Amino acid sequence: MEQEDQSVTVVISQNVKPGCESAYEAWLKDITSVSRTYLGHLGTNVIRPQLGVRSEYVIIFRFDNYEHLLVWMESRDRQYWLSQAQHLVHSEPHVQQLSGLEAWFSLPGQPLKTPLRYKTALLTWAVVYVLINLLNRLLAPLLGILPPLMISFIISATMVVLLTYVVMPRVTRLFSSWLYAKS
Template identity: 50%
Template structure:
């Protein structure tokens, strides 16, 4: 008997991996500093919840359609839901009155999908896990080798822990903002077929 599409996707709670959420909002003109203060407060509040793995904020630009984008990550769906259904988060959302226009645009990804988001594709369309893993292994390998070669002369007297931290930070930043958006676009036809 063949497995249905949904049976292949079913997993046990806690096995889904990290959950990344991006929330895009249009801030009313003149309310930018108040909104940035709100973002600092809500990030601080979220960071006190179990499983919180960090947040990023993208300021308005052409690539964000002139919207603020708040990105946060939790280690599991359950911990993400605990934050999203909390009274504390509700209180913070109530403070948005008068600061934003229209509805927030929300995207969610679990596991590796976040590296492969393309704005022109539907939110629920993701490449297969084996294709994502293959690309990430290749990209990580190449970046780690290149960074080790380029930084070796500069980090020759630095301990293993600091050298590894520098390489990991540079690798993740390069992957997130430079490499993966280009690789994903370049391999789009193969990834999404």
């Protein structure tokens, strides 16, 4: 890992056998509870199957750095819980590790893959450039009575929320043929 101090996300996808969904949900509750006890755990998200969109469960574990993630991934606790789920799933889970901004570049309903770094850097820069200029023009005049650091805090927080939940999912979809072009 190039930068051991940056947060790391692991995306695990798995197909559950028909009729085993409720047992798998109980298993999910248990394994995510255990993961929270590990140092550096930043959160867990579960994306459940959606008819016509995604057939597998996707579990997203976030840790503050690679070392803490590795402790969880190689733990006896995790191995135990994985063995408990073997009869509930079709095959071994598909595991993908993402770090930094790579997590922004995934398309809903498709296998998670990471585009080339220069493409993510260019697209992120372009979107941040446009968004920061728009937010400065729109919000700065409204927030003019606040201290400059507070204005900067509000604009940057707004930008991160917009990038994460609104802009990057749409931009990724729009530029998907360029981002994920076969070499």
